Structure formats: C-alpha cells, structure tokens
Amino acid sequence: MKFLKFFQGKVKEPVPEAEGLAAYRRNGDVAVLGALYEPYMDMVFGVCFQYLRDEDESKDAVMQIFEKLVADLKQHEVSNFKSWLHSVARNHCLMKLRVSRITVGAESVDDREQELQIGALYDEDTFALDGQLNALDECLQKLVSEQRISIELFYLQNKCYRDIAGETGFEMGKVKSYIQNGKRKLKICIENNGSY
Structure with missing residues (x-):
C-alpha cells in the first residue's frame, strides 16, 4: 500500500x-x-x-x-x-x-x-454481527485503559505479551492479567447487552 x-x-x-x-x-x-x-x-x-x-x-x-x-x-x-x-x-x-x-x-x-x-x-447474520460489534465497541470503552489497550493490541493487532509490554511499558505479568480480566469483563458486558 x-x-x-x-x-x-x-x-x-x-x-x-x-x-x-x-x-x-x-x-x-x-x-x-x-x-x-x-x-x-x-x-x-x-x-x-x-x-x-x-x-x-x-x-x-x-x-x-x-x-x-x-x-x-x-x-x-x-x-x-x-x-x-x-x-x-x-x-x-x-x-x-x-x-x-x-x-x-x-x-x-x-x-x-x-x-x-x-x-x-443485509442478511440476519450481518445484523447479528453489527449488533455484536456495537456491543463489543461499547464494552471495550468501559474497560479500564490498561485492559482495553492490552486487549486491542493482543486480539486486533496480534501482538504477543512481550511486544505489548515493550510498547506500553506494562509489566509482562500484568499484561496477561489485563487481558484475562478484560476478556472476562467483556464477556459479562456483552452478555448483558452492553452493561456490567
């Protein structure tokens, strides 16, 4: 490009x-x-x-x-x-x-x-996906910044723990914790239609 x-x-x-x-x-x-x-x-x-x-x-x-x-x-x-x-x-x-x-x-x-x-x-799958994307976006914004940044770098940019730690300055052990806790909160938030 x-x-x-x-x-x-x-x-x-x-x-x-x-x-x-x-x-x-x-x-x-x-x-x-x-x-x-x-x-x-x-x-x-x-x-x-x-x-x-x-x-x-x-x-x-x-x-x-x-x-x-x-x-x-x-x-x-x-x-x-x-x-x-x-x-x-x-x-x-x-x-x-x-x-x-x-x-x-x-x-x-x-x-x-x-x-x-x-x-x-738009078929039904597209509407479902759109709703899920909206809920995911809303829920991502509700996470504490360390969790949101770690999750975005790990899942959306395919970074490893070491790269995330180097890029953000977070400790490597904390990065893993941010991702696990953030993922758990996201799941709860999405299941509750955008609220914890």
Missing part, C-alpha cells in the same frame, strides 16, 4: 513520535504528520479492511483518517500515537458502517419496499 507517497522526501530524517507530534501541533506542517502516519498506514488499512471488507473502501478510509488527523492532532495531545490511531481507525469504520445502515433505512419508500431493500443488502 503506497498511495500516500507524496510525503516521502519532504522530511529529511525521521523524528521520534513525541517530537513529531509536538512539532506538528506547533507549526501544522502536514509533511511531518505524513512522516508520522506513513509507518502505520498498513495497520490502519488492516483495521479498516477488517470492518469494511472492501479494499477500495478501506484505502479511501486510510486517506479520510489522515485528513481527520490533520485537524484532530492540533486539538488533542496524544501520548501513544499507535494505540490512539488504532482507536481512531476503528471508530471511523464503525461510524461508516452505522451511517450506511442509517442511510439505507432513511430512504423514502413505503415500509414493505424498505424491508425488502434492507433484507437484500
């Missing part, structure tokens, strides 16, 4: 993320932001494809998320860019799925025709 190549060569040498984010907040140089974003484009594409299941739509989402970052990173101070970016990508895709569902439901047709159109676009 190399469709953001117009940033290459604009920044002479790579800068640490914290410095790059601070520099972008100070001067708004999109080339600096592009250099920060480029190493994570594959990850963002993977997250988008996981939700959207369409290559072109996922590529578009990678660009849309970058455009969103241009504004958001001037307002938000981010300490862990990769984790924050993963959440932004996931939320962007969930919002796209919700909007597409609402758009289909808002068309001006009589009720029976509307049911037929929706039925043709």
Whole structure:
C-alpha cells in the first residue's frame, strides 16, 4: 500500500513520535504528520479492511483518517500515537458502517419496499454481527485503559505479551492479567447487552 507517497522526501530524517507530534501541533506542517502516519498506514488499512471488507473502501478510509488527523492532532495531545490511531481507525469504520445502515433505512419508500431493500443488502447474520460489534465497541470503552489497550493490541493487532509490554511499558505479568480480566469483563458486558 503506497498511495500516500507524496510525503516521502519532504522530511529529511525521521523524528521520534513525541517530537513529531509536538512539532506538528506547533507549526501544522502536514509533511511531518505524513512522516508520522506513513509507518502505520498498513495497520490502519488492516483495521479498516477488517470492518469494511472492501479494499477500495478501506484505502479511501486510510486517506479520510489522515485528513481527520490533520485537524484532530492540533486539538488533542496524544501520548501513544499507535494505540490512539488504532482507536481512531476503528471508530471511523464503525461510524461508516452505522451511517450506511442509517442511510439505507432513511430512504423514502413505503415500509414493505424498505424491508425488502434492507433484507437484500443485509442478511440476519450481518445484523447479528453489527449488533455484536456495537456491543463489543461499547464494552471495550468501559474497560479500564490498561485492559482495553492490552486487549486491542493482543486480539486486533496480534501482538504477543512481550511486544505489548515493550510498547506500553506494562509489566509482562500484568499484561496477561489485563487481558484475562478484560476478556472476562467483556464477556459479562456483552452478555448483558452492553452493561456490567
């Protein structure tokens, strides 16, 4: 995936993320932001494809998320860019799925025709999956941050305990505990339709 190549060569040498984010907040140089974003484009594409299941739509989402970052990173101070970016990508895709569902439901047709159109676009499994994704997203947000970050890195990014510990600074034993306890809480929350 190399469709953001117009940033290459604009920044002479790579800068640490914290410095790059601070520099972008100070001067708004999109080339600096592009250099920060480029190493994570594959990850963002993977997250988008996981939700959207369409290559072109996922590529578009990678660009849309970058455009969103241009504004958001001037307002938000981010300490862990990769984790924050993963959440932004996931939320962007969930919002796209919700909007597409609402758009289909808002068309001006009589009720029976509307049911037929929706039925043709989405089967029962898709509705069930959508409900589960919504519940999962709500429940993930209710976890304490250590549990949520550990679970997202372990299950969504396929990181091992050692990598999670290195990336987050959590002790390796704690990472395992965060994942197990978070998973248990998620199960209870989802079974209770989004509440503990």
